[in-house]
Amino acid sequence: MEFALATSSFMGTQVIPATLFCRRARAASLTVTASSTKIYTRLDSCLVIPPPPIFKKPRAIIKFLGGAFVGAVPELTYSYLKELLAKEGYLIVSVPYNVTFDHEQAAKQVYQRFNSCLDMIVLSGVPNANLNPQDLANLPVFSVGHSNGALLQVLTGSYFSDKIPKVNAIISFNNKSATEAVPYFEQLGPLMQQMLPVVEASPLYEIARNASGDVLKVLLDTAGTTILNNDQEALKSFTNLVDQFPSVFGEVGQGVSEFRPSPLENRNCFKCSYSVPHTLLVQFNSDAIDETDLLEETLRPRIESFGGTLEKVRLNGNHLTPCIQDPKWQIGSVYTPADAVAQALKTIPLRDTRVLSRTIVDWFTRFEN
Numbered sequence: 489m490e491f492a493l494a495t496s497s498f499m500g501t502q503v504i505p506a507t508l509f510c511r512r513a514r515a516a517s518l519t520v521t522a523s524s525t526k527i528y529t530r531l532d533s534c535l536v537i538p539p540p541p542i543f544k545k546p547r548a549i550i551k552f553l554g555g556a557f558v559g560a561v562p563e564l565t566y567s568y569l570k571e572l573l574a575k576e577g578y579l580i581v582s583v584p585y586n587v588t589f590d591h592e593q594a595a596k597q598v599y600q601r602f603n604s605c606l607d608m609i610v611l612s613g614v615p616n617a618n619l620n621p622q623d624l625a626n627l628p629v630f631s632v633g634h635s636n637g638a639l640l641q642v643l644t645g646s647y648f649s650d651k652i653p654k655v656n657a658i659i660s661f662n663n664k665s666a667t668e669a670v671p672y673f674e675q676l677g678p679l680m681q682q683m684l685p686v687v688e689a690s691p692l693y694e695i696a697r698n699a700s701g702d703v704l705k706v707l708l709d710t711a712g713t714t715i716l717n718n719d720q721e722a723l724k725s726f727t728n729l730v731d732q733f734p735s736v737f738g739e740v741g742q743g744v745s746e747f748r749p750s751p752l753e754n755r756n757c758f759k760c761s762y763s764v765p766h767t768l769l770v771q772f773n774s775d776a777i778d779e780t781d782l783l784e785e786t787l788r789p790r791i792e793s794f795g796g797t798l799e800k801v802r803l804n805g806n807h808l809t810p811c812i813q814d815p816k817w818q819i820g821s822v823y824t825p826a827d828a829v830a831q832a833l834k835t836i837p838l839r840d841t842r843v844l845s846r847t848i849v850d851w852f853t854r855f856e857n
Contacts, residue, residue: 548628548852554810631653633657777807
């Protein structure tokens, strides 16, 4: 039996057979595309997004740290949030980092990479964006960190007192132990030790490391992610991401059973050494692994001791809200229920991400002068 669906369009009401609707829905789901304009450039090990040309010079420079693994490909995983921030007049510097159980090492790597890129920007400007060194001189430096990036953000602000941001926006902070973060973690060591040779010898691993841009695009599109056509920078980031898996597996296989320093050691370090003057804590109402409340309790006495500012906000969303993308849904010649559903499904999460961006911008604006 054939069913039919009535849909409205600008040309009037049209009846579409259900089987045709299903075929169109499936076809439409494969036509999600990204903007054809590449807005970022790689400087040193970092990715830089300039503000739009309507800004004669940036309002400030934002250091951006993403979560574990997803932070290695920020041009894919955080592009929407970063574009929103850039459109407000900020120069965004994303700092990829290697995932490791040694958080101290990762924090110091982030510190070195960002400041190396910052020195390059101040010395040479960003020619691709028509920004010269004079445009970037004496700009305030702010920082945004999400999830594991938020932890590294706080660690960096505790390990160093020089060349650190004036203001932090810490999103979905998490400082759980490995056994809390990953159930049965202690039992993974022997398993990983056995798996590592298999992973490294796998044809899929070799394919991922040496995939062409077209193959990479198919892989990422299948996972629901969009990538710019022939984007060699994204391919490089993706290769760096793939290269991290054997290292992490190797640490587990060698008996690593906990993050270093431990969560307690991190909190003690924050209490004594955190030095960023102004900090905004952002948590979401549907985030089961968030530890923002504990971080607030840890940081407040320290920040108040040197006359700094600490505020906390709770927003609608979940742990992945900062990673929400804006897929460009291509509507066909006939507007179908699939189009309506797709647009409705993306509206709420995009709205949450826009509210997050506005919250960060309002916080930074208070300290630009």
